[in-house]
Amino acid sequence: MNFDLDIFMDALTQRAPQYLVEHLQLVVIPLSIAAFIALSAGIILTRPGFRHLADRVMVLFNAGQTIPPLAVIAIFFPFLGLGYGPAILALTIYALLPISRNTIAAVSAVPREVLDAARGMGMTSWQVLCRVELPLSVPTIMAGIRTSAVLTVSTAVLAALVGGKGMGAIIFAGINFFRPELVLAGTIYIGAMAVAMERVIAFVEWLISPAHLK
Amino acid sequence: MITLDRISKTFPGTDIPAVDRVSFQVNAGNICVFVGPSGCGKTTILRMINRLEEPSSGRITVNGQDIMSLDPAVLRRTIGYVIQQIGLLPHKTIEQNVSLVPELLNWPKSKIKARVTELLVLVGLDPGTVGRKYPHQLSGGQSQRVGVARAMAADPPIMLMDEPFGAVDPIVRIHLQDEFLRLQQHLKKTICFVTHDINEAVKMGDYLIILNMGRLIQMGTPLEVLTEPADDFVLNLLGDDRGVKILDLTRCETLMDRDRNFPYNPDSCLIQSVKPVKIALELMMKKNIDQVGVCKGERIVGVLTWNSIKEHISRVSRDRP
Amino acid sequence: MGFISFIQNNSGLVLEYTLNHISLVLTVLVLSLGLWIITGLIISRHDRLAGAVISLSNILFCIPSISLFGLFMAVPGLGLGRNTAVLVLVIYAMMPLVRSVYLGVKSVDYFVMEAGKGMGMTPSQILFRIQIPMAWPTVFAGIRVSVVLITGIATMATFIGEKTLGRLIHQGITRGNADMIIAGAVIVSLIALLLDYIMGRIEKKVISPGLRYRTND
Numbered sequence: 001m002n003f004d005l006d007i008f009m010d011a012l013t014q015r016a017p018q019y020l021v022e023h024l025q026l027v028v029i030p031l032s033i034a035a036f037i038a039l040s041a042g043i044i045l046t047r048p049g050f051r052h053l054a055d056r057v058m059v060l061f062n063a064g065q066t067i068p069p070l071a072v073i074a075i076f077f078p079f080l081g082l083g084y085g086p087a088i089l090a091l092t093i094y095a096l097l098p099i100s101r102n103t104i105a106a107v108s109a110v111p112r113e114v115l116d117a118a119r120g121m122g123m124t125s126w127q128v129l130c131r132v133e134l135p136l137s138v139p140t141i142m143a144g145i146r147t148s149a150v151l152t153v154s155t156a157v158l159a160a161l162v163g164g165k166g167m168g169a170i171i172f173a174g175i176n177f178f179r180p181e182l183v184l185a186g187t188i189y190i191g192a193m194a195v196a197m198e199r200v201i202a203f204v205e206w207l208i209s210p211a212h213l214k
Numbered sequence: 215m216i217t218l219d220r221i222s223k224t225f226p227g228t229d230i231p232a233v234d235r236v237s238f239q240v241n242a243g244n245i246c247v248f249v250g251p252s253g254c255g256k257t258t259i260l261r262m263i264n265r266l267e268e269p270s271s272g273r274i275t276v277n278g279q280d281i282m283s284l285d286p287a288v289l290r291r292t293i294g295y296v297i298q299q300i301g302l303l304p305h306k307t308i309e310q311n312v313s314l315v316p317e318l319l320n321w322p323k324s325k326i327k328a329r330v331t332e333l334l335v336l337v338g339l340d341p342g343t344v345g346r347k348y349p350h351q352l353s354g355g356q357s358q359r360v361g362v363a364r365a366m367a368a369d370p371p372i373m374l375m376d377e378p379f380g381a382v383d384p385i386v387r388i389h390l391q392d393e394f395l396r397l398q399q400h401l402k403k404t405i406c407f408v409t410h411d412i413n414e415a416v417k418m419g420d421y422l423i424i425l426n427m428g429r430l431i432q433m434g435t436p437l438e439v440l441t442e443p444a445d446d447f448v449l450n451l452l453g454d455d456r457g458v459k460i461l462d463l464t465r466c467e468t469l470m471d472r473d474r475n476f477p478y479n480p481d482s483c484l485i486q487s488v489k490p491v492k493i494a495l496e497l498m499m500k501k502n503i504d505q506v507g508v509c510k511g512e513r514i515v516g517v518l519t520w521n522s523i524k525e526h527i528s529r530v531s532r533d534r535p
Numbered sequence: 536m537g538f539i540s541f542i543q544n545n546s547g548l549v550l551e552y553t554l555n556h557i558s559l560v561l562t563v564l565v566l567s568l569g570l571w572i573i574t575g576l577i578i579s580r581h582d583r584l585a586g587a588v589i590s591l592s593n594i595l596f597c598i599p600s601i602s603l604f605g606l607f608m609a610v611p612g613l614g615l616g617r618n619t620a621v622l623v624l625v626i627y628a629m630m631p632l633v634r635s636v637y638l639g640v641k642s643v644d645y646f647v648m649e650a651g652k653g654m655g656m657t658p659s660q661i662l663f664r665i666q667i668p669m670a671w672p673t674v675f676a677g678i679r680v681s682v683v684l685i686t687g688i689a690t691m692a693t694f695i696g697e698k699t700l701g702r703l704i705h706q707g708i709t710r711g712n713a714d715m716i717i718a719g720a721v722i723v724s725l726i727a728l729l730l731d732y733i734m735g736r737i738e739k740k741v742i743s744p745g746l747r748y749r750t751n752d
Contacts, residue, residue, distance in 0.1 A: 071720030078713030301650025
């Protein structure tokens with residue numbers, strides 16, 4: 001294999017790090033927006049009045065998951081043009097699915113008898129939500145956020161195709177110029193970022209988990 | 215016949231033996247009940263008989279053969295095994311579940327089919343409707359029956375039953391126990407039966423093995439154990455109604471006075487000599503009388519009095535000094 | 536609906552890409568099922584190996600597909616084209632498949648296996664008559680996830696010269712042609728949905744009705 005160590009070291013220490021902050025933004029912004037929307041949607045869809053909608057929304061979400069990431073990234077670009085905006089929008093939509101799916105699944109999985117007991121003690125529906133349903137759903141919801149985060153870190157590479165920059169810029173350059181050194185350098189940062197996101201989210205999960213799950 | 219000779223079992227990573235030098239034998243055609251609190255070693259002993267556990271020392275023989283010389287899988291196919299959790303295979307129908315061991319033994323299809331039908335009828339299930347169902351469609355009581363049927367499928371002479379009726383409600387449990395005892399009268403299997411419920415033990419057992427902390431504390435017939443508890447542990451296990459339990463196991467003929475004359479008249483109360491004393495007591499209390507006539511067939515053979523029952527209880531159930 | 540007229544006007548090209556996409560996905564699916572189901576079964580019997588293999592599959596899964604394409608294309612003997620595409624996609628299918636086989640086999644109820652053992656089943660009879668049939672629902676869930684995944688990632692193979700539907704999307708971006716992008720996206724999604732549907736039908740045939748009540752939860 002034709003692997004030039006100098007090019008690799010140069011890419012690793014000089015070229016790739018400049019994309020790091022951009023890439024992080026491409027992950028954190030969509031993830032935060034997606035988490036907010038997906039949590040709200042998940043909570044609303046599990047309220048008694050909307051429960052019948054939840055199944056239909058899940059079918060829609062599952063179908064949405066079949067759209068390839070490349071297409072999701074590409075699809076807004078003809079309307080919004082090149083740049084950061086369409087990439088952020090596309091990544092947000094892509095990150096929505098796992099979080100909302102897990103939120104709906106987790107909140108629906110809280111045992112009936114636990115809810116009955118909570119209501120029987122005189123909790124209002126707001127109290128039931130905040131003190132019973134959400135705390136018990138933390139592990140599953142956080143698992144969804146974790147999946148989304150890891151997925152977004154690697155999907156954000158595609159943003160480079162629509163002018164969104166990020167670590168994808170160096171990886172695609174490597175492919176176009178047949179330089180695996182560039183691909184490897186970019187991938188190392190991507191991997192490190194995925195691991196870091198995982199750790200951070202695991203820590204947040206630990207912070208907000210109910211005591212018995214710690 | 216099953217013989218255990220100084221069987222010990224120490225699980226890896228523990229110092230205290232789960233089973234400690236236990237010896238006994240189970241005679242053919244008997245129900246032998248292992249009873250004791252949880253952790254006493256009863257289930258471990260049972261599982262050593264079909265080699266689901268291997269003893270650390272000692273020897274187990276089945277019909278004179280050392281079980282360690284047999285292939286475990288082959289041995290297990292000749293021993294029926296019923297557990298509280300039943301463990302029906304959820305992906306197979308009831309018929310297929312019951313057919314399992316005969317299939318492992320390569321019985322011909324037609325023979326298996328006939329046997330399954332026979333067994334389901336035997337345990338009180340309708341082969342036509344229940345046979346094609348899947349385990350999740352059955353009630354707890356039905357599942358337990360299927361568990362028993364499956365264990366009996368290849369007509370094994372020996373059955374090991376680990377709390378087989380433990381997972382159903384008390385009413386169904388009593389019903390299943392009665393049915394099983396009725397079956398056993400014809401089948402005459404050699405049965406090792408594990409329970410923590412002393413009432414079930416006394417009811418089901420021809421012979422009791424009482425265990426505590428891996429040691430065999432006492433063995434004997436239920437009546438022997440009830441009348442002569444070996445120590446305070448057994449006494450506690452038997453419960454505060456030991457005297458009443460004894461009356462359930464004592465026949466009227468044992469306590470009756472043969473020499474006394476029974477003043478017979480058309481209103482007199484009579485009871486058969488083989489009936490338990492408990493029934494006679496019930497009769498006396500109901501009719502507010504203090505003696506009943508005991509008969510064998512149509513002949514009066516003695517008299518059972520309130521006083522003799524009272525004396526008997528006070529004699530046998532006196533706390534040990 | 537501009538993308539429909541795009542498809543009509545370029546039917547030859549679209550058909551070529553579609554067939555190529557499907558053949559790539561099916562090749563990968565067949566190889567992955569063979570390889571990863573056997574791997575899953577093997578690690579279900581070796582706990583220490585299982586930890587290592589599952590961690591490896593998780594790590595590989597986190598690497599962006601484009602990176603794997605970019606790295607393997609430089610390996611002598613692989614190069615641009617189908618071999619590299621197949622290899623990368625097979626690697627991607629590892630995580631969902633190995634994991635689902637492992638979890639499926641491992642989560643079989645302890646007492647069902649005890650009962651099987653107590654009735655005199657040999658270890659291989661327990662594996663084939665109890666563990667594998669009972670693992671099917673979980674395994675099928677994994678197969679369906681990986682089918683959708685492979686179909687989607689196969690679009691990326693266009694960057695190493697495979698003529699998959701990704702080419703429509705990629706060229707759509709380069710030319711600023713929305714109809715072309717949408718045409719590619721819609722056909723890929725339809726393929727994924729179709730394969731998922733077929734898998735669902737097979738699943739109904741393969742999985743015992745006694746287990747079906749569980750597949751809903």
